[in-house]
Amino acid sequence: MTPIAMVTGGNRGIGLEIVKGLLKLGYKVLLVGRDEDNTEQAAEECIGDVHPIVMDLSSTNAISDGVVQAQAVFGDIDILVNNAGVMFDQDVTELPEQDLQTAFDVHVKAPALLTKTLLPAMIDNNYGRIINVSSGWGSFAEGLEGPPAYAITKAALNALTVKTAAQIPAGKNVTVNAMCPGWVHTRMGGSDAPLSPEEGADTAVWLAGQDKGGPNGLFFRQRKPINW
Incomplete structure (x- = not known):
């Protein structure tokens, strides 16, 4: 079975490198972006079985329609990488x-x-990976140092990770984890960031490729667990 992955915010930066990393593993990938031209262009840059999906994540109807389109391409989705992000700096x-x-x-x-939408089929098929791309700026253990809108919502994403992971039935080959990519040289991270987008993507790709019995309900940075 060839795993089917969906990556939101996959048209640039860390998301695009996650897409490329999953393609290198031989997976089929649904590259999700909000802008049609940018999403299609990003898919054309990739080598492998990749398909662009246009989805406005601020719209419930767009999410529903996008999932239907995605499932029509490859069928059930085995791996979900919630990578899309926005940054507002105001106090x-x-x-x-x-x-x-x-x-x-x-x-x-x-x-x-x-x-x-996607978790029930993962449980039924006894295979699934959900990776939530979070941030140390949303970590209580690290002081919630990010701008308020970013820190608060990334902390909520961490909470979603913990609650979802706890609801996976025992014995199922389904895992739900969060990861912090670190300070990455992207449009959001800025030019002073020390990590490349590929380095930032590494832990997400690693989590997606975990064998049965891998971690569930944990928070990672550079492949190592960190505190919430």
Whole structure:
């Protein structure tokens, strides 16, 4: 069986490198992006069995329609990488309501809806991997150091990870984990970041490729567990 993976925010940066890493493993990949031209262009850059899917993660209807389109291409999805992210820098007292809502939609609501939709088939098929791309900036153990909208919603994504992992039936080859890519040289991370997008993507690809009995309900950075 060739695993089928879906990667949100797969059209650039860390997401694109996750797509490429999964293709190198021989997986089929659904590359999800919001903009049609950028998504299709990113898919054309990749080598392997990859298909672009346009999906606006702030829209419930768009998520539902996108999943239907994705399943029509390859069938049941075995691996979900919730990678898409947004960054707003304002303090709590200056944060526009719409920016907070957008951060919540992209970092929490969309991963929750995609998980709700795709997890049942993973459990039925006895194979599934869900990887939530989070951040140390959303870690209570590391002081929630990110900007408020980012830190709060990434912390909520971590909570979603823990709660979902705890609900996996015993004995099923399905795992749910979060990972922090570190400070990566991307449009969001900036030019001073020390890690390349490929280095930032490594742990997500590693988690996706875990054999049966791999970690479940944990938070990783550079393939090592870290505290929530």
